[in-house]
Amino acid sequence: MVLTQEKAARGKPSDVEAARLERVEGAAFRIRHHALNMGEVQGQGYVGQALGAADMLAVVYADQLRFRADDPEWDGRDRFLLSTGHYAIGHYAALAEAGTIPVTELETYGSDNSRLPMSGMSTYTPGMEISGGSLGHGLSIAVGAALGLRYQGSDARVYNFLSDGELDEGSTWEAAMGAHHHQLGNLTAMVDINALQADGKTDTVLRTEPVTEKWEAFGWYTQRVDGNDVGALLAAFDNAAAQAAATGRPSVILCDTKVGRGVPLLEDREKAHFMRIEEHEWQLCREQLTAGFEGKAAR
Secondary structure: OEOOOOHHHHOOOOHHHHHHHHHHHHHHHHHHHHHHHHHHHHOEEOHHHHHHHHHHHHHHHHHHOOOOOOOOOOOOOOEEEEOOHHHHHHHHHHHHHHOOOOHHHHHHOOOOOOOOOOOOOOOOOOOOOOOOOOOOOHHHHHHHHHHHHHHOOOOOOEEEEEEHHHHHOHHHHHHHHHHHHOOOOOEEEEEEEOOEEOOEEHHHHOOOOOHHHHHHHOOOEEEEEEOOOHHHHHHHHHHHHHHHHHHOOOEEEEEEOOOOOOOHHHHOOOOOOOEEOOOOHHHHHHHHHHHHHHHHHHO
16 A cells, blocks of 8 residues: 555644644654764764654654653563664664653763664663664564564554665565464554665665565555655554554555755765764754754744
8 A cells, every 4th residue: 555645635634633743743853853963973873864764763752652761661561673773873862852861861872881882782772672683683573572462462562663675684574474474463564765775775786676565465554655754654653553453464664765854965965874974064964954844844
């Protein structure tokens, strides 16, 4: 299923929907801002992915996920599994926005003895459920977690964040087959399709299209949306929840995103998988981000 991206087709939102949209868009802006601040600590990093995935992370943490910020190990929590460990910079920003880690701690990103290493480690960081990477293992862990929660009689959900590059891995598709076999309606996967891998553009490394049809063939309820459109993401998650309740099938939301989203200076930068940003550019990035957000809010 491919959702239309024409906002007019969704009609004028109600006051409740408008407030929901505003809340999540605000969270996405702050996640991007946090990511830029963290990136400046090292002068480089996976900043582009964090900016591109910020809307996805904001929808999960500001709207979908059931958790207790002061008790990351709460048994009743929903599980968010970051399969792509190098996206940790974005996840830390989301955890700070959620109140699980202090915003001031973000200044230690990637530093010695920090709880916030450049690649996510569950043993270090509150709220980090798994140590992501090598890539391709996250969905397998998510399937096991969802199945285990079912056996425990828990109504907690599992959300698994994957990258389009992970669709190159056979283990991902084995897990997808297992999730459908076990009818894991408590599992939602989201795939960041930014068309870029460390070795180059995704379609030149290993073409995965037609990816929507592949997931559908594996029995998942499948939606493809603009992953930088918060309204479209919220609608997709609502649809996923409704379908899970009705059919018991696992859901996947395929999210087309743009690396560096929200900062024009970075959106078309070459070698964007691991960005090196000059010292004088960081403040310009923040200014562009703020101007774009304020301009959107004013419309």
